[in-house]
Amino acid sequence: MRELTYAQALREAMAEEMERDNSVFIMGEDVGIFGGCFGVTGDLCKRFGEDRVRDTPITETAIVGSAVGAAMTGSRPVVEIMFSSFMGVAMDEIFNQAAKMCYMTGGQAKVPLVIRTAAGAGIGTAAQHSERIEAWHVHIPGLKVAYPSTPADAKGLLKTAIRDDNPVIFFEHILLYNHKGEVPEEKNFFIPFGKADIKRAGKDLTVVATGILVTHALKAAEELAKEGIELEVIDPRTLVPFDKETVLNSVKKTGKLIIATEETKRGSFASEVSAVVAEEGLFLLKQPIKRVCAPDTPVPFSSVLEKAYLPGSEKIIAAVKEMV
Amino acid sequence: MRESKEKLFDLLESMLVIREFESTVQKHFAAGEIPGFVHLYSGEEAVAVGACSALKENDYITSTHRGHGHLLARGGDVKKMMAEIFGKATGYNKGKGGSMHIADLNLGILGANGIVGAGLPIAVGSGITSQILGTDSVTVCFFGDGASNRGTFHEAINMASIWNLPVVFVCENNMYGISMPQYTSDGRKSQNIKDVSDRAVAYGISGVTVDGNDVMAVREAVVEAVKKARNGGGPSLVECKTYRHRGHFEGDPAVYRSKEEEEQWKKKDPINRFVKLLKDQELFDDQEYSELKEKVAGEIADALKFAQESPEPDLSEVTTDVYYGGGVE
Numbered sequence: 001m002r003e004l005t006y007a008q009a010l011r012e013a014m015a016e017e018m019e020r021d022n023s024v025f026i027m028g029e030d031v032g033i034f035g036g037c038f039g040v041t042g043d044l045c046k047r048f049g050e051d052r053v054r055d056t057p058i059t060e061t062a063i064v065g066s067a068v069g070a071a072m073t074g075s076r077p078v079v080e081i082m083f084s085s086f087m088g089v090a091m092d093e094i095f096n097q098a099a100k101m102c103y104m105t106g107g108q109a110k111v112p113l114v115i116r117t118a119a120g121a122g123i124g125t126a127a128q129h130s131e132r133i134e135a136w137h138v139h140i141p142g143l144k145v146a147y148p149s150t151p152a153d154a155k156g157l158l159k160t161a162i163r164d165d166n167p168v169i170f171f172e173h174i175l176l177y178n179h180k181g182e183v184p185e186e187k188n189f190f191i192p193f194g195k196a197d198i199k200r201a202g203k204d205l206t207v208v209a210t211g212i213l214v215t216h217a218l219k220a221a222e223e224l225a226k227e228g229i230e231l232e233v234i235d236p237r238t239l240v241p242f243d244k245e246t247v248l249n250s251v252k253k254t255g256k257l258i259i260a261t262e263e264t265k266r267g268s269f270a271s272e273v274s275a276v277v278a279e280e281g282l283f284l285l286k287q288p289i290k291r292v293c294a295p296d297t298p299v300p301f302s303s304v305l306e307k308a309y310l311p312g313s314e315k316i317i318a319a320v321k322e323m324v
Numbered sequence: 325m326r327e328s329k330e331k332l333f334d335l336l337e338s339m340l341v342i343r344e345f346e347s348t349v350q351k352h353f354a355a356g357e358i359p360g361f362v363h364l365y366s367g368e369e370a371v372a373v374g375a376c377s378a379l380k381e382n383d384y385i386t387s388t389h390r391g392h393g394h395l396l397a398r399g400g401d402v403k404k405m406m407a408e409i410f411g412k413a414t415g416y417n418k419g420k421g422g423s424m425h426i427a428d429l430n431l432g433i434l435g436a437n438g439i440v441g442a443g444l445p446i447a448v449g450s451g452i453t454s455q456i457l458g459t460d461s462v463t464v465c466f467f468g469d470g471a472s473n474r475g476t477f478h479e480a481i482n483m484a485s486i487w488n489l490p491v492v493f494v495c496e497n498n499m500y501g502i503s504m505p506q507y508t509s510d511g512r513k514s515q516n517i518k519d520v521s522d523r524a525v526a527y528g529i530s531g532v533t534v535d536g537n538d539v540m541a542v543r544e545a546v547v548e549a550v551k552k553a554r555n556g557g558g559p560s561l562v563e564c565k566t567y568r569h570r571g572h573f574e575g576d577p578a579v580y581r582s583k584e585e586e587e588q589w590k591k592k593d594p595i596n597r598f599v600k601l602l603k604d605q606e607l608f609d610d611q612e613y614s615e616l617k618e619k620v621a622g623e624i625a626d627a628l629k630f631a632q633e634s635p636e637p638d639l640s641e642v643t644t645d646v647y648y649g650g651g652v653e
Contacts (some may be wrong), residue, residue, distance in 0.1 A: 025456050051456065057486065062445045062479035069449020069463075072434055073384065075456050077449075096439050097446065104425040105435060106417035107645035141646050165648040 001182040007040045009183045010116070010172065013158035014041070014078060018048055021076065024162060027054035027063060028116075037082045038118055038177050063089035064115065068097045071113040071163040071167075071271045078162060084171065085131035098167040099142035113167045114158070120173040120212055120262055121148075121310060123134055127298035132263040134210065137169045138239050138272060143238040144193060147171040149214035151181040153237055156191030164193070173212040194241035198250070201229030201294035205256040205320055208247055208273055209233060213260040213292075213311065220256035220316040229324055239269050247273065255286035256323050260316050267285030269309075290319045327540075329607055335377060335539050336602065337616060339369040339562045339595050342393045344624040345401060349392070349409060349423075353574045359411050362423045365393030367537075367569035370594035371496050372397035374542025375464055375562075378550045384432040384450045384463040386443035388496075389424045390568070391436030394466050398433050400426070402627040412634035419637040420645065432461075432504045440489070440501075441474030443467055444493070451489030451559070462490045462553045464546065471502025472520045478527075481559065485527040488554035492546060495520045496536065503580040521563040526546040529559050536564030537594040540601075567592075 018024045030037055032045040032055035045053035052176065056063050059080060067077040081087055087094065094115070101109040121130035137145045144166055148154040154172070161168040183189075199214055200221050209217040214235045221231035232250050236242055251257050257277055259270040270291040277289060292311045300306055353362050365372065367477045368390075376397035387394040391537065395405060401416070408415025409423050416426050429437035434450060436442050447465030454461045471477055472495060484491045499506050504514045517523070524531025530549075534541045542564050549560040556605055567589035571578040578586075602608055 020587045023457060025452075027452075054452075057479075057482060059483060061475055061481045065445020065480065066449035066452055066477060066483060069386070069434065069446035070452045070456070071449070072429070072446070073450040073453040073461075075449075075453045077452075092439055092442065093445065097437075101435070102648050103645045104417060104421040105429070106415070106420045107648070108417070108427055108429045109435070110648045144647075151394060236451055244504075262333070272430040 002185065004151050004181045004183045005177065006151045006154050006172070006179045007038060007177040009155035010040050010158055011042050011044060012153045012241060013162070015044060015047065017159060017162045018044070018052060021144050023074060024076045024078065025052040025054065026078050026080070027056050027067070029056055029058055029082050031055060031080050036080060040116070040177070041080065060086050061088035061093060064093035065097060067113050068093060068101065068111060071111045072101065072109050076112045076162060078114045078116065080230070081115055081117040083129045083131065084117040084133055085128050087131070087133060093144070095140045099140045102166070103132045103142060108287070110165045111167050114161045114170055115167070115258065116170045116172060117169040118174045120175060121299045122175045122212070123303060123307060124303055124306060126301040130299040132261070132294070134239055134261070134263060135173060135267055135268045135272065138269050142167065143240060145171070146193065146237065147239060148237060149176065149210050149211055149235050151179065152183045153191055153197070156189055157237060158298040160190045160193055171211065175212050191237060193238045194243050196234050196236045196243035198232065198246065199235050200231065200233040202232040204230045204254060204324060205258065206232045206234060206247070206250040206254045207258045207260055207316065209235060209260040210239065210269065211262060213262055216311070216313040217260055217316055220251045220313040220320065223313065223317060224320060229320065231320065238316045244276050244280065247277065248284065251277060251281050251284045255284060257285065258274050258292055258316065258323070259289065260292040261294050262311060265291055266296045268293055283303045286324055290323065292316050292319050296317060332602060332607060333616070335373055335543070336598055337374045337620060338397050339539065339598065340395050340617060340620045341402065341623065342372065343595060344620050345392060345396060345406070345627070346626055347622050350570070350574060357632070358409055360422050361573045361575070362409065362570070363390040363573050364570045365390055367589070368496060368498060368566045368567050368591065369393055370539035370542055370598070371494065371536045371564045371566055372466070374539045375466070375494050375546040376547040377543050379462065379464060382432065382459065382461045384434055384447070384461060384464065386434045386447040386465045387436040388443060388466055388468060388471070389436065389438055389440065390468070391424070391426060393435065395426055395428070395433055399431055400428055400433060402623060403630040406627040406631035407634045410631040410634070411435050411636070412631055413637040414630070414634040418641055420471045420641065441467060441471035441476040444471065444480035446474045447493070448484050448489060451484060451491040452487070454490050455487070460554055462492065462550050464492045464494055464550070466494050466496060468501065469495065469497040469499065469506040469520055470504070470514065473514055473525065481527045481529065481561065484559040485529050488556070488558040491559045492549040492553055492574060493559060493561045494546065495561065497563055498568045500572070500580065521561055524561040529561060531561040531563065533563040533565065536566030537592045537597060539594060539598050
């Protein structure tokens with residue numbers, strides 16, 4: 001099968017949906033001729049024109065707010081917020097408008113809106129360009145939240161997101177954009193929401209990981225396999241809806257659970273998974289759950305500090321060794 | 325603008341419907357029949373009615389927390405509106421939104437909104453849809469003087485301007501954002517300009533200020549702006565100076581306004597003024613006016629009865645409509 005980068009896979013998903021449906025359009029900062037800050041929109045402006053690939057001013061509030069209005073009136077906007085750290089500027093539009101519109105109107109308003117955003121740390125962008133705020137959005141009723149870890153998932157999930165009639169927050173890890181992987185060419189390739197993927201099967205310990213941590217967990221699994229320890233690595237792929245059955249079934253088999261996310265630990269999505277398993281599967285566990293996350297601080301700038309700060313395969317291995 | 329007698333009567337009737345509706349809500353809120361809080365539109369009728377009279381069927385409006393007038397002027401169903409305000413299952417939003425969130429997507433009413441200034445970007449979005457799908461729909465965006473200090477005002481109008489979107493921004497300047505005067509020469513103020521429309525120049529669009537208690541003046545200005553928008557001329561800002569008869573919300577004693585000021589504005593009541601205008605032109609007599617008032621009173625009484633007698637929502641409704649066409653994830 002042909003290989004694409006994560007960024008190319010995202011672009012292909014948008015191009016296919018724009019070709020199929022003329023109500024799909026893109027807007028965001030520097031998504032046009034510049035091709036997007038991380039090159040994701042690339043040549044789409046050239047292919048689809050400035051009307052459907054709209055360069056906006058630096059105006060996050062109006063980007064998301066107008067996308068809500070466009071979605072309510074029959075368009076299907078796919079907007080890019082350059083860094084997820086900038087989501088705060090548009091937060092009223094996300095949590096008070098997009099998320100609540102359907103409920104507040106008694107089911108009248110349809111808001112088919114995708115907000116794509118670059119998340120995560122690892123390239124020295126410091127505290128205001130490295131955010132991991134999955135949990136904020138997971139907490140808000142009315143949103144769906146996707147977070148692909150591979151190029152194939154990126155394409156399949158984004159196509160599903162664009163066709164969904166609800167607001168979807170779509171996190172993309174900055175370090176994944178250049179990752180290559182096999183991506184099916186068929187135009188009807190979709191990854192359904194709410195279906196976790198077992199990225200590696202194993203019997204000794206379950207690791208639930210999101211985004212870039214899936215990569216780190218797989219690396220840890222490879223290392224540990226050399227010592228005869230078999231990790232089962234599960235990627236939920238969508239955090240809302242969350243496929244708890246796949247996780248509970250795995251915990252039933254392994255009796256041990258680590259949740260690895262790049263978020264700061266307190267109040268994280270990892271905490272939510274931990275609570276779900278404690279509530280519905282406490283007696284499947286042979287040991288207490290461990291969360292491998294970042295410390296509860298902003299992201300530091302210095303490469304040395306950033307490396308020390310971020311969770312990765314070494315921290316996962318250390319946690320596993322305390323449990324087996 | 326020359327208008328038919330029929331059109332003038334429609335405008336009057338629409339203003340009377342709003343006044344009667346709001347008086348009824350006022351009374352039954354005071355009686356404890358309505359949960360939450362309500363922001364009444366009494367006194368500002370000429371703005372909603374004048375502006376909505378400029379619209380066609382496929383046009384849109386966005387509204388505010390003080391939205392009953394806009395929705396009624398756009399043709400909202402009085403029964404479903406009253407029932408929603410009472411929190412009943414038969415309401416526009418099945419009793420899940422209330423006064424501040426009433427919407428009728430079929431009439432192009434993109435919702436009242438509980439967040440001051442939130443409607444402006446939403447209106448820009450419906451303008452984008454007109455452009456993307458190539459329709460001739462125009463969006464009228466209602467907002468207040470208070471909202472004109474929010475970032476959404478500046479970001480939305482800027483975006484509408486650079487993309488030449490078919491949106492008419494109608495600022496209802498009722499002189500106060502809760503207790504904060506929009507402008508005074510020597511006291512507390514929320515902005516240091518007399519006219520909100522002055523801000524249009526910063527975004528390269530036209531801005532006018534009209535007497536918001538004169539329904540014909542509002543209509544004329546908005547008809548002009550809508551025509552321009554529909555013909556590809558882009559957005560405009562129309563500021564309508566008006567005054568709310570009641571406090572910010574029911575229960576607000578409005579200690580921040582003087583009785584003299586309130587009396588001055590009551591003399592400029594938009595309905596009385598319009599009635600006088602029509603009578604001066606001998607377009608109708610007292611008999612016709614009382615018949616019209618009676619008809620309107622009957623309509624609102626029916627709506628009230630409908631709301632009072634409607635069932636409460638089923639408890640299962642707590643978890644429906646979180647997602648379009650589905651429940652909780």
